Amino acid sequence: MNFAFDLDTMWYMLVGLLFTGYAILDGFDLGVGALHLFTKTDRDRRVMLNAIGPVWDGNExxxxxxxxxxxxxxxxxxxxxxxxxxxxxxLLLVTLIFRAVAIxxxxxxxxxxxxxFWDVSFNAGSLLTALLIGVALGNIAHGIPLDAAHEFTGGFWSLLNPYAVLVGLTTVTLFAMHGAIYMVMKTEGELHDTMRRWARRAIGVFSVFYIATTVVTIIVLPHMTVNMRNHPWLFVVPVVNVLAIINIFRQLRRGRDFRAFLSSALSMAALMAIFGIGMFPNLVLSRPDVANSLTIFNSASSPKTLGIMLIIAAIGMPLVVAYTTVIYRxxxxxxRLDSHSY
Amino acid sequence: MDVGLLSRIQFGLTIGFHYIFPPLSIGLGLILVIMEGTYLRTKNSLYHEMTRFWVKIFGLIFALGAATGIVMEFQFGTNWATYSRFVGDVFGSALAAEGIFAFFLESGFLAILLFGWDRVSARMHFVATVMVALGAHFSAIWIVVANSWQQTPAGHHIVGMGETARAEIVDFWQMLLNPSTLDRVSHVFMGAWQAGAFFVLSVSAFYLLRKKHLDFARASMKIALIVALVGSLGQLATGHMSARTVAVTQPAKLAAFEGHYPASAPAGMYLFGWVDDEQGKTTGLQIPGFLSWLVYFDAAAPVTGLEAFPPNDRPPVNPVFQSYHLMVGIGMILIALALGGLFFWWRRRLFEMTWFLWIFVFSVLLPQIANQMGWFSAEVGRQPWIVYGLLRTAEGVSKSVTPGDVIASIVMFLLVYILLFILFIYHLNEKIQRGPEAPVAAEGHRT
Structure with a gap:
């Protein structure tokens, strides 16, 4: 890995940062959707919806x-x-529309x-969205057939290979865990206790999938670990990830729900970082013709545009983070359910 | 049918359906700022009641606009991959800027607008309303910048040849302020203000006719009438400026607007007509020399006609002609309606004029049709180019996508959008029938 802090690399990281922001934020509301049908009463379901009501649109x-x-x-x-x-x-677009409309x-x-009908739509839309995002990431990590002009030569069903499906399911369990922890923060009384139970269970299920994905990746996709083996200090990231997951458990037990949520967010950021480190400098891996891969060098815009975009991001993103924080506060x-609630 | 034609049908379907909603959010956003601002200044609870009612309607419109808008962000990549490779350096940055500067602002503060009544002070709520309205306007700016660059590319150069050719930015500000940006952004704003204003006029007129919520309806109607007048007169001015720019930058499009064939001759303006593209003839009722006069202030000045272009560089003439004339015709009617409304308001008869109020009830459809027709003539008038003079539409499509794929996605979008439209109309009607709530909630604010 030749790492230089140039514009291409910066944009690799910035695009990664945006998708990490997406995973952390929309991740919890997709997770809430994934759990939605497990709640039974109408009131509980409304609480689920309204916990994400004001923010899900901005997350997307x-x-x-x-x-x-x-x-x-x-x-x-x-x-x-x-x-x-x-x-x-x-399919992803249609599920996103359905989900939005269901809410x-x-x-x-x-x-x-x-x-x-809308409960099922919301639930199915959330599950499918999470699954499709995971399947897409799984395929990108696994490698897809590209020709010399960078055109995809595979078919729809080839995307549903076992590795991609495993990553897809891992994503679903990750979002479900994240959503359950979010709901622990947002609920009180009986529902709160239920959510606490679910959160603990979800951490367990996610951990199983996480370990499975890690093991399979190390064995089946050695290219995803090359960078880390060449730069052992990068092992800090998976260590942080594991500690963060353990910390979710610890904070939940102590009743510090917000810190548990932060830990969950941190573990998601670490997961994205592991993915980014594994892929670098590739953005899309081509298999079997590795030479046709899309890298930050052969797929980037001109330095001029990347520079302009950097200025736009430097002005815009701090503002976005500032008022998003205000709105979350x-x-x-x-x-609380009132007359404006969903 | 090939992927190109199918993708155009899909794009037309998805953008046309999406574009029902953003103009309403932009126009209604402005009206909400006026209403809530008036409430803060006067403390008159009527304006508070108005703001709350229209915010609810706004929420419904926004939800559909956002849900259908996601498709637009990704459709360039799914169906127009070659185009995306060609323009990404230029077009992509405008699209990304739209996300950063507009969408976050709009959807973030929308939360406070819809759900924040009891959580923030009245002043902070007003700030949120202003931010949402600004976000809606910003979003129009960036997307129209991107589209204007497709119409009148500037500030770029072409790198590479043939299959690998692509446009790269050389001057950001020239790209941003390309020859048609300002005319077209302002034209889109005015169309959006008209859409919002005539929507409010329609609902208010309905209440007046039903003798319900009279104070509410009168006050809403007054604000909407002023916005409608500004929008309609502004539309005349910006439309005129746009046409003059098109005459210089996209002469084939202007010629198609008026069905003007002679390579170089004075051109009139049709009130209505029909184009026979086979014969290269337009028949209809025409004001001779009027187009020449509008563009060059000289009725005898020659205007470039379609025959100056080889047949494979011309847009389909009759569809462009008809959509353009429908837009212009509606524009004139809207000016008349706004002026008529003000006249009757001045004579203190507006709120009792049953026949005129009925016209207002149905007038909500007119800006919608005009906005759709305007985009149709602008986009079809650019054909056969996807980026004018640089890339042909047929060359912009995705190579890895099959016609079957696109047919499947069209069917899927069509079914979903029919369902959405039914849901939208049903719930819009329900909210309107229920009407505003009595002004008790004014104390709900934390102060």
């Missing part, structure tokens, strides 16, 4: 902006991946069939 913007940044910084990657994974992404309309009519605390 991290995906939209991440997509835009990928388009601007690495157009080749944006073009190859989105056209190559055509049906998968169309908006679910509580607007009292009929049982109505609410049940406004809506901190336990969920």
């Amino acid at each position: 913007i991290w995906l939209v902006t991440g997509g835009g940044a990928l388009f601007a910084a690495f157009p080749e990657v944006y073009a190859t991946v989105f056209s190559g994974f055509y049906m998968a992404f169309i 908006e309309f679910r509580s607007k009519q009292p009929m049982l069939w109505w609410r049940r 406004v809506f901190r605390g336990k969920v």
Whole structure:
């Protein structure tokens, strides 16, 4: 790995940062959606929805902006991946729409069939979104067939290979864990106790998948660990990851719910970092023709554009972080249902 | 059908459906700022009641705009991969800037707008309203910048040849402020203000006719009428400026707007007509020399016609002609409606004029049709280019996508959008029927 702190590398990290922001933020509301159907009463389901009600839309913007940044910084990657994974992404878009609409309309009519339909839509939309994101990441890590013009030559079903599905399921359990911990923060009373139980269980399930994915990756995809073996100090990242997961457990037991959530967020950031370190300097790995891979060198925009974008990000992102923090502070605390609620 | 045509159909379907909502959010956003600002200044609870009601409507519109908007961000990559490779360096940055400067602002503060009534002070809530309205306007700026660059590319150079050719930025500000940006951004703003204003006029007129929520309806109507007038007169001015720019930068498009064939001759303006592209003839009712006069202030000045372009560089003329004329015609009607409304308001008869209020009830559709037609004529008028003069639409498509893929996605989007539209209309109607709530909540604010 030749690491230079140039514009290409900076944008590799910045795009990664945007998608990490997306994983941490939309991750919890997708997780809440994944757990939604396990709650039984109408009131509990409304609490679930309203816990994410004010913020989920803003969370999704991290995906939209991440997509835009990928388009601007690495157009080749944006073009190859989105056209190559055509049906998968169309499916993702449809599930995202359905999920958004389910949140908006679910509580607007009292009929049982109505609410049940949107509950299922919200749940299925959240699960499928998480699964598809994981499957996409799994394929990118595993490598996909690209020709010399960087066009994807595989088909839709080839995307559902065992490794990608494993990463997809791991993503679902990760988001479910993250969502459960978020709900622990946002609920009180009986539902709170239930969420605490679920969170503990979800950490267990996630840990199993996490270990499985790690072992399979080390054995089946040796290229994902080359950078780390060449630069042993990078092992700090997986160590932080494991400590963070253990810390979630510890903080939950002590009833420090917010710290548990921060730990969960930290572990997600570490996971994304492990993925980023493993891939670098590739953005999309081509297999079997490794020479056709998309790297930060052959897929980036011009230095001029990357520089302009850096200025835009330097002005815009601190503002985004500042007012996002303010908005989260406004809506901190336990969920209360009122006349504005979903 | 090939992937190119199918992808165009899909893009037209998804953008057309999406574009029902953003103009409403932009226009209604501005109106909300006026209403809530008036409330803060006067402390009159009527304006508080108005703000709360229209915020609820805004929330519904925004939800659909956001849900259908995600598709747009990724569709360039899914269906137009070659185009994306070609323009990414230029177009991508505008799109990313839209996310950073507009979407975050809009959807972040929307939370406070919708759910923050009891959590923040009245002043802070107003700040959130302003931010949401600003975010909506910013988003229009960036996306129209990106689209304007497709119409009138500037500030770039082409690197590479053939398959690997792509546009790269050389001058960011020239790219940003390309020849058509300012005209088109302001034209889009005015169209959005009209959409918002006539929407509020429609609902208010409905309440007046039903003799319900009278104070609420009158006050809403007054604000909306002023916005409608500004938007409609502004639309005339910005539309005129846009057409003059098109005459210079995209003469084939202007010629198609008016069905003007002779390579170089004075051109009139049709009130209505029909283009026979086979014969290269346009028939209809025409004001001779008027287009020449509008563009060059000289009725005898020659205007470049379609025959100056080889047939494979011309847009499909009749669809562009018809959509353009429908847009212009509606624009004129909207000016008349806004002026008429003000006249009757001045004569103190507006709120009792049943027939005129009925026109207002249905007028909500007019800016919607005009906005759709305007985009249709702008985009189809650019054909056969996806980036004018640089890249042909047929060359921009994804190579790894099959017609079957695109047909499947069109069917999926179509089904979902039909469902969304039914849901939208049903719930919009429900909210309107329920009407505003009595002004008790004014004390709900933390002060």
